[in-house]
Amino acid sequence: MFTTNLLSTFSLLAIAVSATPLDESWLQPRDSSVHELFSKRYTPSPSDANFTQNYPAAGSTPPSNGLPQAWLDKLKSITLPDVSVATPNNGYPTYANGETPSDEKICSFTYECTTKEDLYNPGQGIFALSFDDGPTNASPALYDFLAKNNASTAATHFMIGGNILYDPTGMQAAVNAGGHIAVHTWSHQYTTTLSNEGVLGELGWTMQIISDLNGGRIPKYWRPPYGDVDNRVRAIAKGVFGLETVVWNTDSADWAIGSNPQYTHDSVVSQLNTWLTGDKSKGLLLLEHETRDETVSVFETIFPNIAANGWTLKNVADAFNMDWYVNSGRSNSAAITTMSVAANTLAVANVSTSAQQSSTSSSVASVSASTTAQSASTTSGSSASKSQASSSSAATAAAAAASQSGKSSSASNVVIPGYIIAGLGLFTAFFV
Ligand SMILES: [Zn+2]
Numbered sequence: 001m002f003t004t005n006l007l008s009t010f011s012l013l014a015i016a017v018s019a020t021p022l023d024e025s026w027l028q029p030r031d032s033s034v035h036e037l038f039s040k041r042y043t044p045s046p047s048d049a050n051f052t053q054n055y056p057a058a059g060s061t062p063p064s065n066g067l068p069q070a071w072l073d074k075l076k077s078i079t080l081p082d083v084s085v086a087t088p089n090n091g092y093p094t095y096a097n098g099e100t101p102s103d104e105k106i107c108s109f110t111y112e113c114t115t116k117e118d119l120y121n122p123g124q125g126i127f128a129l130s131f132d133d134g135p136t137n138a139s140p141a142l143y144d145f146l147a148k149n150n151a152s153t154a155a156t157h158f159m160i161g162g163n164i165l166y167d168p169t170g171m172q173a174a175v176n177a178g179g180h181i182a183v184h185t186w187s188h189q190y191t192t193t194l195s196n197e198g199v200l201g202e203l204g205w206t207m208q209i210i211s212d213l214n215g216g217r218i219p220k221y222w223r224p225p226y227g228d229v230d231n232r233v234r235a236i237a238k239g240v241f242g243l244e245t246v247v248w249n250t251d252s253a254d255w256a257i258g259s260n261p262q263y264t265h266d267s268v269v270s271q272l273n274t275w276l277t278g279d280k281s282k283g284l285l286l287l288e289h290e291t292r293d294e295t296v297s298v299f300e301t302i303f304p305n306i307a308a309n310g311w312t313l314k315n316v317a318d319a320f321n322m323d324w325y326v327n328s329g330r331s332n333s334a335a336i337t338t339m340s341v342a343a344n345t346l347a348v349a350n351v352s353t354s355a356q357q358s359s360t361s362s363s364v365a366s367v368s369a370s371t372t373a374q375s376a377s378t379t380s381g382s383s384a385s386k387s388q389a390s391s392s393s394a395a396t397a398a399a400a401a402a403s404q405s406g407k408s409s410s411a412s413n414v415v416i417p418g419y420i421i422a423g424l425g426l427f428t429a430f431f432v
Helices: 002-019 033-037 069-077 139-148 161-166 168-177 196-212 231-241 265-276 293-308 357-369 383-403 405-411 416-424 426-431
Strands: 126-134 156-159 180-183 284-287 312-315
Touching: 033 069, 069 196, 069 231, 126 139, 126 168, 139 168, 139 293, 156 161, 156 168, 161 168, 161 196, 168 180, 180 196, 196 231, 265 284, 265 293
Parallel strands: 126 156, 126 284, 126 312, 156 180
Antiparallel strands: none
8 A cells, every 4th residue: 555655646746747847936945944843745636546545534633643853853952841741631621739720831722711822802993804613514605705805815714634635626716715814723633732742743634635726835824712712732833834823702602502492593693793892902803613503603693793893804814914834925816935933933944853852942931921820811711612612513523523533534545645755854855
């Protein structure tokens, strides 16, 4: 199996190389650490029979023994905060030695702790629009609605890597409409309960598939599933991949419709309209979903009230006046730039495992030092509702995994060659 797929992959590489010159705008500069982490590979086409072989199976955390060496090396090069891997606990992961997850050291957003680096208050009068969990069967209707209202480019889509693997053209539809694409991990786990390598795979492979399907543009933002992030996970996201952590300041609770009788279309719309007519000083960054028709319907209902109440609609990147991607500007057609992954924290072009310890520890420490235990100011998430969010989203992920089960089970038998190829850096060797 390995030999067959390896050969077929190299055949495709050969075709790609010989048929037409490579698009130089796609390639990363050779001295960029973006190039180290996400070098140009065979550009997967969703129509290729071998498409799934380029990625891990959907529905579970990618195994650590298949991670590209460049990612592992970069992980070794940073100093992580002394935060233990949390233990799953019905939506509220617990920490070793009874440590308090809301304190500065851990700063778990599950317990409503945020840091100065977290993005969740977009500012006066700005409505930062985002949708989690796509692409799904509900996505096309959302994209049509956004397009009809000239709002496609004002939406950030935090996508699940496994969902993209299952529906790559769904992601491309969002890209082609002009939407901003960001990371919602590979298999929608509580990231604080994952090993360092587990976090690495959840983020890295989602970045890889988004990059592969969007002209080499490397995602710059991620949102933790269930909002479950702590300082260890933040440090990996930022230090290895240069990802900004995005949470929210208001939970729409759209996810609860259908699973909790207290939440209906009308009740959720009513609450959202209350926020829309309320204080604008911190802006609104809502937790919303493109998971189901019901969640999309809520957005469609309140949409006219956003502008009517004087809000300025922007995607998350524009809301914070930042580029859309690590290595590109403010659209899906902007040129690739020479910006490096984690340039602000790791000013190195070449990855090594020991020499960068001292230069990186201070920046990681700053993550911890700047931690504040403030809660997201307008979050509606009481303990009860957050618990419901967890169970609801877990059900969503489980349903997604179930819907992918046929593909996942078959893909699991053939995905290994892609892993090995990426891990050995053979694609890198081909193109550098
Ligand atoms: Zn989610």
